[in-house]
Amino acid sequence: MGQLKRFFIGSPLRTRQIAHEKLPKWKALAIFSSDALSSVAYATEEILLVLALIGFGAFAYSLPIAIAILVLLTVVTLSYRQIVHAFPSGGGAYIVAREHVNTPASLVAGAALMIDYVLTVAVSISSGVAALLSAFPSLLPWRVELAVFLVMLLMILNLRGIRESATVFAFPTYLFILSILLMIAVGWIQIWKEGWHGYHAQGAAPAADMWTWAGMLLLFRAFASGCSALTGVEAISNGVPAFRSPAPRNAAITMTWMSLLLGMMFFGITLLAYAFGIAPKEHETVVSQIAEHVFGRGPLYYVIQVATTLILFLAANTSFTGFPQLTSIIAQDRFLPRKLTMRGDRLVFSNGIALLSVLSILLILVFHGDTHALIPLYAVGVFLSFTIAQWGMMKALLREKKKGIARIAVIGFGTLITGLVTVITIVSKFTEGAWMVTVAIPVVVWMFYVIRNHYSEIAKELRLDLHFQPQQVKTKVIIPISGISKVVAQSISYAKGISDDIVAVTVDFDDEHAGQMREKWEKWNPNVPLIILRSPYRTVIAPLLKYIDTLEKEKEENEFITVLVPQFIVRKWWHALLHNQTAFLLKAALIYRKDVVVSTIPFHLHE
Template sequence: MNSIKRWLIGSPLRTKQLTQERLPKWKALAIFSSDALSSVAYATEEILLVLALIGVSALTYSVPIGLCILLLLLVVTLSYRQIVHSFPSGGGAYVVAKEHLNTPSSLVSGAALMIDYVLTVAVSISSGVAALVAAFPSLIHWKVEIAVVLTLILMVLNLRGIRESATVFAYPTYLFIFSVLLVLVVGGFQVLHEGWQGYHTASISSAQSGSTHIGTFAMILLVLRAFASGCSALTGVEAISNGVPSFRSPSTRNAGITMIWMAVILGTMFMGITLLTFAFGIAPMEHQTILSQLTEHVMGRGPIYYLVQIATTLILFLAANTSFAGFPQLTSIIAQDKFLPRSLALRGARLVFSNGIFLLSTMAVLVIVIYQANTHDMIPLYAVGVFLSFTIAQFGMVRAFLKKEIPSTKWTVIVTGIGTLVTGAVLVITVIAKFTEGAWMVTLAIPLLVLLFYAIHRHYSAIAKQLQVDYSVQPLAMHTKVIIPISGISKVVAQSVSYARGISDDVVAISVNSDDKQAALLREKWEKWNPSVPLVILRSPYRTVLWPLMKYIDNIDKKEPGGMITILIPQFIVKRWWHALLHNQTAVVIRTMLLFRKDIVISTIPFHLNK
């Protein structure tokens, strides 16, 4: 088993090697920005899918909506650069809220981010599979299975360590960036040469162009809903602020520079795709993405087209890696504050938070299976958590600036304040516009997760209170009675008796027997072999071993209250796993039944067999 584990994730790393696992900026961009960069593959399409419900003329709103999203990206980037420099330990919105707002706010932002990270994995991989299906339609019936397998592959790669995964993921990320930029440059020259085509009724299916007569209020609501859908382009922007400790020194400076790189590349690709889509009159189609149509229009269905589709599939697959970098880091910080299981705060053999990676993978696979890897159905769940965390983080920073807890300038306060208002407005729009489509589930899940945080914290606090030592009282020696359940006399019993007499003078052997002749024979052999240790034979008319033993222990506990009872279970260990199937598992049953009994110690004395 250990050899399989090493083959999958590699040999263990020493703790002092943690500094060697930190990333240069070009690798960190691939790890922490792949989610944000990959969103250009579906953000424009999500805008157009909503606008198409209004009518052909409404598709022209995609450009002003895109410009609004671009402006929002600028504001959020500037705000989060402040968080990067002010909180070098990482944690993003959770840590900002904890330090400068209050515990409930920090837990709400933590819950929102955790949900968003899970959805990022599900949406990114499902979207990558959609790009693959667009190029190879015969795979459509296997899209759920492909998405699940890709999630598990990503899990294994991340368990190998952050530096190794960054090396693997860097090249596909840059392949995607350069291939999309190539399409945009060539497409730009085509627009200059051919002129703008725009949207025409003939280019839109009749099903999409039929809804042209709607009320003004409904039209405004749909435009706002399109804006909210397009804001999925901003998901993942916060990941760098959560992972600052993963950057090489000086970590805050390198993280800040990487965030600027990400914003420039993201803004260029998103706005370029939106403009060219409008220029060529491209509209949503079933089983073919907007980026696929744009690439085919610009480059034809040749080698470059398939290169872009493969690069898109890879970046969307790797975009999920942003969550694998951010989710374990975030849950480790929350776990250190005792609001999540402590196991999430521990690093594994490869110096990554392995338990966090397992938890994220499990939740993402569940979402993919439930939603059948349908990206459009999952998008309404997507932006609520991220914009809630955006708003809380920026509000916390504004409050810290105004209280002089963090150095700031007038422009810093203004920009962060505007960011708070805008992301808060986007949050409200997203919840209202997408509430019936599934946003209600995230709105309900966040408070439920916060309640779970508090339940875990109360549990840890209660345990800490019960285990607290009174240093003024010295520990006293405690009387221990040792009970050895036996079925006969053997080497494993002899070993157990020898050990028991070494830890206590009060040792008794117990045998449960339903046959008087066998019981008499056992007592005769015991008296000849080891008369110094009492043997108690319990009658069992119904041939069960467990209940007579439990009743005997209860009687001892009543007669000698305040002492400890040690149940010493003799057990031989077979050499091969299948040998265990040939023997009864009475020892396992006894341990299970006694595990939750007060003032009882259960111990096993193993005797290893050679054959």
């Protein structure tokens, strides 16, 4: 198993090598921005899917909706640049809320971010598979299996370490950026030469249809769906420690690059979709239709499809960087299991990576890898964490003696807008699945408190009064045996070193064998009494436990019972399959007894 682990993950790294795992800006853009950049592959399509419920004429509203989303992106970016400088240790919304709001708010932000990261993996992988299926429809029956395989592949790559995975992921990210920008540029040239021939010619939907409650609700739903383009913007603020020094400055610059690229690609795709009259199709993405319109089904079309598949695949990697970092910080505050704070062989939070993989695969299996079924769950946690983070930053700025009015205004406006988007998303998508996240966030927060209370109770019970001095206690040693052998002899020798009260216990199924065992024991005479327990139902564990129960009732207050389990250790793993596992079962049965100590006496075989 060790050799297999080395093959997939690589050799262990020394703790001091963590400084060499820091990322330059161009690699960090690939790692932390792939989620945000990849959203352009489905954000426009999600807007059009909602507008299609009104009618094709409503597609004209995709442009003002896209502009509103760009304004929101600008405000969120300016806010999070300030968070990056104020909290260089990472943690994003969770840390901001913990320091400047209160613990419950920080836990809500942490729960929302954790759920968002899991959804990011599921949505990104499912969208990547959808892009692949657009080019290769014959793979449609294997949609779920492909998605699960890609999650497992990502897990292995991330377990190999941040720097190594960043090098692998950088090239597909830049291939996607260049190919999409090329498609937009060529598409705009075509529009300039050929003129507009999209649905704008038919005019927008009649005002009577749009300004009713139903029409407004659908417009809000379209806006909320398009806001999925902003998912992943916060990832850089969560992972500032991964940047090279000066980390806050490099992280802020990378965030600016990411937002500029995201805005250009998102608006460009939305504009081309409207100009070319693109409508959503069941088994072909909007980006695929635009690419086919611009380049035909030639080499560049397939480059874009492959690049889109890769970026959506890599978008999930943002979560594999952010989720383990976030859970390690929450675990340090004792709201999650402590093992999430431990770095693995390759200096990454291996347990967090494994946990994210398992949760994402479960989500993909439950929703059968359907992107449109997962999207409604997606934006609630993102914008809730945006709102809490900006609320915390605004409170921090208001406490400062030198108040920057412009900074407060930007963050205050951002808090208001993202708060409204959160409400809109919950209301407009509640019946589509947003209710699941709305329920899941309080459940996760409740789980946080349960874990914290557990750790607090254990700490209280284990707290030692320094005036207390350890006292010597007595112990009665029980050695379960099945016969007389070198293993038993070694166990008795050890037992005599820790106690004078020793007894060997064996379980027999018939009187004849029991008599032979007693006769052989008396002949050997190790100066230890032998107790023979009868088992009419041919079980070994039950009679032993019943005997130990009897001793527990008879023992003194400061006396322990030590069960020494003799066990021979075979040289090859498959040899263990040839022997029973009574020792293991006995230890498992006794480990939860209050005053019973269970110990294994190993005897290593040469053959």
